[in-house]
Structures are given as structure tokens and as C-alpha cells.
Amino acid sequence: xxxxxxxxxxxxxxxxxxxxxxxxxxxxxxxxxxxxxxxxxxxxxxxxxxxxxxxxxxxxxxxxxxxxxxxxxxxxxxxxxxxxxxxxxxxxxxxxxxxxxxxxxxxxxxxxxxxxxxxxxxxxxxxxxxxxxxxxxxxxxxxxxxxxxxxxxxxxxxxxxxxxxxxxxxxxxxxxxxxxxxxxxxxxxxxxxxxxxxxxxxxxxxxxxxxxxxxxxxxxxxxxxxxxxxxxxxxxxxxxxxxxxxxxxxxxxxxxxxxxxxxxxxxxxxxxxxxxxxxxxxxxxxxxxxxxxxxxxxxxxxxxxxxxxxxxxxxxxxxxxxxxxxxxxxxxxxxxxxxxxxxxxxxxxxxxxxxxxxxxxxxxxxxxxxxxxxxxxxx
Amino acid sequence: xxxxxxxxxxxxxxxxxxxxxxxxxxxxxxxxxxxxxxxxxxxxxxxxxxxxxxxxxxxxxxxxxxxxxxxxxxxxxxxxxxxxxxxxxxxxxxxxxxxxxxxxxxxxxxxxxxxxxxxxxxxxxxxxxxxxxxxxxxxxxxxxxxxxxxxxxxxxxxxxxxxxxxxxxxxxxxxxxxxxxxxxxxxxxxxxxxxxxxxxxxxxxxxxxxxxxxxxxxxxxxxxxxxxxxxxxxxxxxxxxxxxxxxxx
Ligand SMILES: Cc1cc2nc3c(=O)[nH]c(=O)nc-3n(C[C@H](O)[C@H](O)[C@H](O)COP(=O)(O)OP(=O)(O)OC[C@H]3O[C@@H](n4cnc5c(N)ncnc54)[C@H](O)[C@@H]3O)c2cc1C
Ligand SMILES: Cc1cc2nc3c(=O)[nH]c(=O)nc-3n(C[C@H](O)[C@H](O)[C@H](O)COP(=O)(O)OP(=O)(O)OC[C@H]3O[C@@H](n4cnc5c(N)ncnc54)[C@H](O)[C@@H]3O)c2cc1C
Numbered sequence: 001x002x003x004x005x006x007x008x009x010x011x012x013x014x015x016x017x018x019x020x021x022x023x024x025x026x027x028x029x030x031x032x033x034x035x036x037x038x039x040x041x042x043x044x045x046x047x048x049x050x051x052x053x054x055x056x057x058x059x060x061x062x063x064x065x066x067x068x069x070x071x072x073x074x075x076x077x078x079x080x081x082x083x084x085x086x087x088x089x090x091x092x093x094x095x096x097x098x099x100x101x102x103x104x105x106x107x108x109x110x111x112x113x114x115x116x117x118x119x120x121x122x123x124x125x126x127x128x129x130x131x132x133x134x135x136x137x138x139x140x141x142x143x144x145x146x147x148x149x150x151x152x153x154x155x156x157x158x159x160x161x162x163x164x165x166x167x168x169x170x171x172x173x174x175x176x177x178x179x180x181x182x183x184x185x186x187x188x189x190x191x192x193x194x195x196x197x198x199x200x201x202x203x204x205x206x207x208x209x210x211x212x213x214x215x216x217x218x219x220x221x222x223x224x225x226x227x228x229x230x231x232x233x234x235x236x237x238x239x240x241x242x243x244x245x246x247x248x249x250x251x252x253x254x255x256x257x258x259x260x261x262x263x264x265x266x267x268x269x270x271x272x273x274x275x276x277x278x279x280x281x282x283x284x285x286x287x288x289x290x291x292x293x294x295x296x297x298x299x300x301x302x303x304x305x306x307x308x309x310x311x312x313x314x315x316x317x318x319x320x321x322x323x324x325x326x327x328x329x330x331x332x333x334x335x336x337x338x339x340x341x342x343x344x345x346x347x348x349x350x351x352x353x354x355x356x357x358x359x360x361x362x363x364x365x366x367x368x369x370x371x372x373x374x375x376x377x378x379x
Numbered sequence: 380x381x382x383x384x385x386x387x388x389x390x391x392x393x394x395x396x397x398x399x400x401x402x403x404x405x406x407x408x409x410x411x412x413x414x415x416x417x418x419x420x421x422x423x424x425x426x427x428x429x430x431x432x433x434x435x436x437x438x439x440x441x442x443x444x445x446x447x448x449x450x451x452x453x454x455x456x457x458x459x460x461x462x463x464x465x466x467x468x469x470x471x472x473x474x475x476x477x478x479x480x481x482x483x484x485x486x487x488x489x490x491x492x493x494x495x496x497x498x499x500x501x502x503x504x505x506x507x508x509x510x511x512x513x514x515x516x517x518x519x520x521x522x523x524x525x526x527x528x529x530x531x532x533x534x535x536x537x538x539x540x541x542x543x544x545x546x547x548x549x550x551x552x553x554x555x556x557x558x559x560x561x562x563x564x565x566x567x568x569x570x571x572x573x574x575x576x577x578x579x580x581x582x583x584x585x586x587x588x589x590x591x592x593x594x595x596x597x598x599x600x601x602x603x604x605x606x607x608x609x610x611x612x613x614x615x616x617x618x619x620x621x622x623x624x625x626x627x628x
Contacts, residue, residue, distance in 0.1 A: 007449055011456065011570045014413075018564050049567030062567035072567075 003295075005071070012068050015048055016075035024079030031080065031204035032350050035196070037161055038083060038204060043116045045087060050076070052114035053091050054239070055098045059106055060114035066239060067301040070246040074294075077250030081354035082204040084250065088243035089157050093120035093166040096236045097183065100224040109164060109183070121158035122240070123167040123184075123210055124233050126151065131367050133168070134176040134230055138212060140169040145219050147171070147182060149190070149212035155361070159208030160193040162186065166236075167210075168229045179229035183221040190215030201353030238304055238312050240362045241319035245297045248326025248358045251351045252290050255333035258348060259283065262337055279336060286329045293318075293325040313375040320368035323358040330355055380490040380549070381436045382425045384459065385480060387415040388443050388450040389500040402598045405500070414450045416562075417495025419457075420555040423562040424525060425493050426458035433527045434491075436460050440483060442476055444468050448578060455573035456565035462578035467590060475583070475590040477509035482586035484514060489550065491532075496521050496554040507554035517547035521556040 005013065023041055031038055045051065053069045055061025064072075069091070076084035094113045097120075098106060112118040129136040138151025149169060156165070165184040172178030184191060194209030224232055260283060263274040273279050300318035304311040334341035334348045341348045359365050390396055391411040399406045414422075428434040439454035441447040442465040451462035465479055484492060497504035511518035519525070519534030523542065526533040535544045537556045565573070583590045611617045621628045 007452065008570060008574070010449075011452065011565065012567055014453075015564045015567065015570065047566065048564055049569075053567065057568070062571075064567060064571075068567075 009068060009071055012064065013071045013075050016050070016072040017078075019045060019048060019050075020076045020079030020084075024076065024083055028080035028083070028204070029344070029347065029350065031083070032201075032354075033203075033344075035203045035206075037086075037206055039116075039119070039161070041083065042087065042090075042119065045076075046114065046116035050087055051090065051116040052094050052098070052110065055091075055094050055110060055114055059098065059110035061094075061098065061110070065301070066242055066305045067298055069239070070242050070297060070301045073243045073246035074250035074253070077247035078254040080204060081247055081251045081351065082202040085202065085244060085247045085354075085358075086157060086205040088240065088247060089122055090116065090120045091243065092236045092240040093122045093164070095239060096122075096166055096181065096232055097223060099235070100181065100228070100232050105183070105221075105223065113164065118163040119158055119161065120164040120166060121156050121162040121210075122236065123153040123156050123165050125153065125155045127154045127209075130154075131364055133233070134179065135174075136168060136170060136179065138167070138169045140171045140180065140182060140217070142171070142219065146216045147219060147222075149182075149184070149215040149217060151212055152194075153210040153212075155197070155207055156210045157202075157205055157207055159206055159210050160196070161206055165191075165210060166223070168233045171226050171229075176230035177227050179233070180226045181223040181229040181232045182217055183223060184210075184212075184215065184217050185221075188215050188217055200356060201350070202357055234312070237362055238315045241315045241368075242297060242301050242304065244358050244362050245293075245300075245319045245322030245326075248323045248355050249290065249294050249297060251355050252286075252326040252329035252333075255330040255348055255351050256283075256286050256290060258346070259286070259333035259336040262340075266338075273336070282332055282336065286332050289325050290329050293322045297322045310375060313372055316363070316368040316371040319362065320365045320372070323355070324365060326355050327352070327359060380434055381438070381487065382428070382434050382491045382493055383438050383440055383480070383484065383487060383489045384418065384421045384425050384454065384493050385440045385442070385476070385495075385506070386418040386422065386450050386454050387495070387498045387500075388412050388441060388447040389415045389498050392416055392499055398599050398601050402600060404596065404599050412446065412450075414453050415495050415498045415500075417497060417499070417555055417557070418454075419495075419562040420557070420559050421493040421495050421553075422454045422457050422459060423560045424522075424555060425491075426563070427560065428525075428527065429458065438463060438487060438489070440465070440480065442467065442471050442479055442583075451578055452570075452573050453565060455576045455578075456570045457563060458569070459576075461576055463581060464578055465581045465583060465586070467583050469590055470592055471583075471590050472592050472594055473503045473505035474509055474593065475588060476506050477513055478588045479583060479586050479590075480506070480510050481513045482588060484510075491550060492516075492552045494552070494554045496556055507552050511552040514550075514552070516550050516552050518552045518554070519545060519547050520554045522553050523556050523558045525553060525559070 049062035052061035057063045126136050140147040140149050163186045171180040190213045192211045197207040266273045297318040300314035303314045330351045391413040397406045425437045437459040439451050439459040440463045441451050494507040521537045522534045523537045524535035
């Protein structure tokens with residue numbers, strides 16, 4: 001067992017770091033303020049291979065491991081949490097098509113998804129089905145070569161802007177087994193979008209309802225078999241949770257560094273803040289807890305890559321710890337900045353608003369505990 | 380044409396350099412190292428010339444420790460075709476580097492050697508010029524624009540007070556300045572592809588070059604810390620201070 005990144009991983013991280021520093025960080029405050037979705041920047045990211053990090057090569061993917069992906073999202077989120085997180089969702093949805101789609105489906109969508117000419121969204125949540133996603137009610141009824149969809153998806157990242165919606169819909173009876181995975185393309189008859197939600201953070205990407213009113217979707221867009229949808233959705237989320245966790249780690253890393261630098265510069269009571277032991281201990285704890293969360297997340301990524309039977313549990317543990325720790329570290333970094341941390345002149349308050357939602361989405365941290373406990377208590 | 384681009388592994392430009400307690404040099408233990416930024420610009424320019432069809436092959440050369448192989452890989456991931464690592468753990472001064480490069484040029488027979496104008500660690504700004512002299516080739520230093528037309532190179536040079544454009548015959552040595560281009564990032568797939576590109580392992584002895592340093596570094600010190608400024612109450616006070624304390628007016 002060794003804990004050093006290899007040469008490739010250092011190179012991937014370096015590319016992501018450079019992109020993050022030069023193409024994300026300088027604009028993140030503006031995108032947040034203007035609620036601007038930087039599609040051109042996403043396409044620039046895709047040129048570097050970030051559009052399909054763990055999608056196979058034959059359709060333009062980078063074919064890297066889950067750990068590589070985690071390193072990349074960590075580096076990207078240090079520049080702009082919200083944009084990195086959106087790239088993560090696009091990767092998750094694209095991977096679902098890559099892993100479970102037919103050859104024809106892969107060839108149809110993925111070459112344009114990996115370049116981010118097409119942008120993908122993941123549609124599971126509904127107004128009445130959040131944590132209890134298997135209770136979803138959007139119905140898809142087969143009519144000849146089409147499915148006719150009725151229902152509403154809620155909180156969809158990329159809603160209205162994305163081109164490809166990977167949707168979990170009910171084709172059968174109640175429960176998880178009645179759910180199927182369908183790709184709905186923008187422009188489909190009967191597809192519309194709600195108004196953009198006004199949010200605390202994640203402002204560089206839109207969130208809307210996705211509404212189906214007798215929407216017509218070809219049966220050819222069914223991913224996997226009827227009834228496979230929930231399984232596909234959850235497998236997508238295993239990787240998604242690692243990526244979101246990594247986005248919390250990256251943001252917290254940036255906040256920790258900002259706090260460290262601030263302590264060395266700010267003077268009160270005639271001395272630098274770095275002289276006060278209360279703050280030294282705070283900084284020490286922040287760094288220690290962040291490092292622990294990072295190690296667990298890298299380990300979970302390794303387990304998912306190597307198809308460990310308990311990988312889902314480790315992904316849940318890693319997501320829970322990384323997103324909780326990430327939020328705490330950013331919050332403490334804000335505290336160290338005193339009143340200045342609360343002002344928009346510093347990036348810390350945006351970091352805080354952005355990472356907060358990571359404790360809620362892709363399965364709330366309570367749901368993560370349910371998954372972990374279920375595994376632990378399995379007879 | 381074939382191009383050789385020497386790439387040096389140096390302390391990363393973001394790292395705050397710290398001097399060793401014995402003042403013998405900069406402390407490099409556990410410090411992030413990267414490709415010299417001016418060399419990245421040289422690699423980028425060579426790749427652009429390849430993309431326009433002027434260049435057929437780009438060889439990245441590094442002279443340094445085993446880890447300099449990573450620097451060559453970065454160049455390969457950006458788009459260079461193959462690498463040569465001349466491995467040594469000793470300090471190599473510009474003259475020794477130039478001599479090794481000359482030997483490589485004689486073997487590889489490129490028409491162009493494109494170097495960074497200087498390395499950001501020692502700021503010597505000598506290797507390109509020394510190489511041109513040893514080869515007796517024309518040189519275009521501090522290039523902010525390079526154009527290849529009718530078998531000649533037009534090099535726009537950044538000089539004090541403006542730009543100077545010269546035309547030089549081939550083969551030639553060019554050294555790059557900051558504004559020549561903005562280097563690309565290595566994409567993830569290209570990082571993977573770079574692993575399949577060959578790197579020749581060599582040593583200074585292979586080229587029969589004696590790299591024994593000829594310079595003796597007496598002492599390395601950190602720049603003096605900037606003193607805190609003072610606030611003046613009025614323009615009159617400012618003028619007074621400038622005249623009496625600073626002595627500049
Ligand atoms: C900005 C944003 C973007 C999003 N993007 C997407 C997207 O792209 N695609 C998508 O499908 N969804 C998306 N979501 C939805 C997100 O996944 C859900 O909000 C999340 O799953 C929680 O569902 P809910 O909001 O309905 O909360 P609820 O399920 O109503 O939960 C409310 C609270 O009760 C707790 N709770 C619920 N059940 C239990 C239980 N059994 N035991 C203990 N506690 C419980 C929860 O943990 C939570 O604290 C997004 C959400 C946000 C805010
Ligand atoms: C929205 C807003 C409204 C405000 N309104 C008012 C107002 O109406 N009137 C007014 O007078 N002020 C106001 N303030 C200022 C506020 O009271 C100060 O921000 C606060 O006192 C902290 O000072 P500071 O921001 O300079 O932080 P600093 O004093 O620089 O502190 C930075 C960090 O170091 C810690 N720290 C400092 N010294 C020590 C020590 N010796 N040991 C351990 N830790 C230490 C602090 O707890 C903090 O975490 C406002 C601030 C905000 C953000």
C-alpha cells in the first residue's frame with residue numbers, strides 16, 4: 001500500500017489545476033453574481049478531456065479511473081465550485097449512457113457529449129419524491145414506437161439549457177422495479193421547463209423543473225431494459241457522490257489556504273493572527289479533518305473502480321464525510337476572516353454558499369447514513 | 380523541418396523560493412517542480428509550426444535528474460513527438476548545456492533549435508546564445524513573433540524601447556520571450572498518449588561533454604524585505620520627503 005499519486009495522476013491534476021486557476025477562478029465571482037452559465041468555458045474544459053473523464057475512448061472519452069476523476073474535480077472546484085459540480089453531473093449522466101446504453105445509443109450521443117457540444121442533465125428528483133426517489137411518479141406509457149411521458153422532475157441542474165436529459169420514469173408498477181431510464185432530448189414535443197430557481201449558491205448553473213405533458217420520446221431512447229432505471233440511477237450516483245465530495249474537498253482546500261494566508265497577514269492586538277493559539281488550533285483541526293476526508297474519498301474511489309462489493313457504502317461514507325467536513329472547513333475559514341469573510345470582496349462567503357448544497361443533493365447526508373447503516377446491519 | 384526544443388525542470392513559478400540555511404542555494408526539498416515557463420512557450424511555438432505544416436518532428440530534450448523525464452512527458456503531452464533525457468544529478472551550467480545540445484544537434488540534424496530565453500531558476504539567459512555560437516548558426520533571441528517564409532525565419536524581437544524584426548537564415552537558434560504565445564494545457568487523452576512516445580536515455584558522457592562547473596557560487600541570499608511605507612498628510616510633505624529623504628528631486 002502506498003499513498004503517492006503516480007506520474008499520470010500528477011499530470012491530470014496539473015492540467016485541471018491550470019485550467020481551474022486561469023479559466024475558472026478569475027470569473028467565478030462574476031458568474032455567481034450574474035447567474036451566468038459558462039457554456040463556452042465548459043466546452044474549453046471538454047477540449048482537455050473533462051467532458052467524459054471516465055467515458056470510454058472510442059466515443060471521445062478520456063477513459064480514466066474514478067480516483068483520477070476525483071483528483072480532477074478537486075482541482076476544478078478550487079477555481080469554481082458550482083461550475084466544477086456541473087461538469088460532474090454532465091460526466092455522471094454521460095457515463096450512464098456509456099455504461100448501460102447500446103452501441104447505437106453510445107455512438108449517437110457520446111461523441112457530442114464528450115466535447116460538450118451537447119450538455120447532459122440527470123433527472124431523478126420530483127416535487128413529491130426526493131430522498132424517497134423510488135416513489136417517483138413521472139409516467140411513461142408505450143404507444144407504438146414512442147413512450148408518452150407525463151409528470152414533473154424537480155431541481156434539475158442544467159434544466160432548460162441542457163440538450164440531453166437522462167430521466168428516470170415509471171414504465172411499470174410501484175417501487176424501484178417499475179422504473180426505467182429514458183433519454184429525452186431538448187426540443188421533444190411536450191417537454192417544457194419551469195422558471196429558474198433562485199438559489200443560495202450554485203449560481204453558475206441553472207436549476208429548473210423539467211415538465212412532461214404528453215411528451216413523446218422514441219422507444220429507441222430507452223437505456224438498458226425496462227425496469228433497469230433505478231439500478232442505473234443509483235450506479236450513476238455512486239460516482240456522482242465521489243465527484244460531489246471531491247468538489248467539497250477542493251473548495252475547502254482553497255478556503256483553508258486563504259485562511260492560512262490571511263492569518264499570516266492580518267494583525268490584531270499588535271500581532272499577526274497566526275500568533276494566537278486559538279486560531280492555530282482551529283487551522284490545525286481544519287487541515288487534519290480535511291486530510292482525513294480526502295483519504296476516505298480517495299479510498300472509496302479506488303473501491304468503486306475495483307468493483308468492491310461494498311463500494312456503494314464507501315461512496316456514501318466518503319460523500320457524507322467530505323461534504324460535511326468541506327462545509328465545516330469553509331465555515332471556519334470564514335470565521336478566521338472575521339467580518340471580511342462575510343463580504344463579497346472575498347471568495348469565502350461564495351465558497352460557503354456553494355458547498356452547502358453538497359450535503360443535500362445526490363442523496364442527503366441522512367440518506368448516506370441510511371445506506372451505511374443498512375450495509376452494516378445486513379445479516 | 381525537424382525542431383529541437385530543450386526543456387528545463389525548474390522550481391514552479393508559484394512556489395515561494397526559500398534559501399538553504401547555509402546559503403549554498405535554493406532549497407528544493409519537497410518543492411513543486413515544473414517546466415520552465417519560457418520553454419513551455421518554445422514547445423507551444425514548435426507545435427503551432429507543426430500544425431501549420433512547417434515542422435515535421437519535435438524533439439524535446441532535457442538535461443537533468445531522472446525526474447526531468449516528467450518535464451519531457453509534459454512536452455510530449457502538449458504535442459512534441461519524442462524525447463531525449465540526458466541524465467545527470469550534477470549542476471549543469473549554461474555552457475555545458477549548450478555543448479550537450481550541440482552534440483545532439485550534430486546527431487539529429489534539426490533545422491531549428493527553439494529555447495526559452497532564460498530559465499526562471501538561475502535567470503542566466505545564456506544557453507541559446509552560447510549554442511548559436513558553438514554551432515555557428517544565426518540566432519533570433521527574445522522572440523515575440525516567429526514567421527517562416529521562403530526558407531528563412533522572420534523573428535520579431537523584444538528589445539529596449541520597442542520591437543525589432545530580423546530575418547535569419549536556416550538552420551537557426553531562436554529563444555522565446557513571454558509574449559510569443561500562450562501555451563496550451565496538456566489534455567487528459569494526450570497525457571495518456573504521451574506515455575507511448577519514446578524517450579531516449581542518455582548521459583553527458585555519451586556526448587563526451589565535461590560538465591564540471593566552471594563557476595563558483597559564493598552565496599545565495601533572499602531579496603531584502605520591503606519596508607512598510609509611510610502616509611504623508613499633504614503634497615507639500617511628499618515633496619519635502621522626496622527631496623530631503625529620498626533625494627530623488
Ligand atoms: C441546487 C440543487 C440541484 C439539484 N440537482 C439535481 C439534479 O440535477 N437532478 C436530480 O435528480 N435532483 C437534483 N436535486 C435534488 C436533490 O437530489 C434533492 O433535493 C435531494 O435528494 C433531497 O430531496 P428533497 O429536497 O425532496 O428533500 P426530502 O427528501 O424532502 O428531505 C427533507 C429532509 O428530510 C430528511 N429525510 C428524508 N427521509 C429521511 C429518512 N428516511 N430518515 C431520515 N431523514 C430523512 C432528508 O435528509 C432532509 O434533511 C438538486 C437539488 C438542489 C438543491
Ligand atoms: C455585516 C457586518 C456589519 C457590521 N456592523 C458593524 C457596526 O455597525 N458597527 C461596528 O462597529 N462594527 C460592525 N461590524 C464589524 C464587526 O464587529 C467586526 O467584523 C468584528 O468585530 C470582527 O473584527 P474583524 O472583522 O476586524 O476581524 P478580526 O478582529 O481581524 O478577527 C479575525 C479572526 O481572528 C480572531 N481573533 C482575533 N483576535 C484574536 C485573539 N486574540 N485570539 C483568538 N482569536 C482572535 C477573530 O475571532 C476572528 O475569527 C460589522 C461587521 C459585519 C460583517
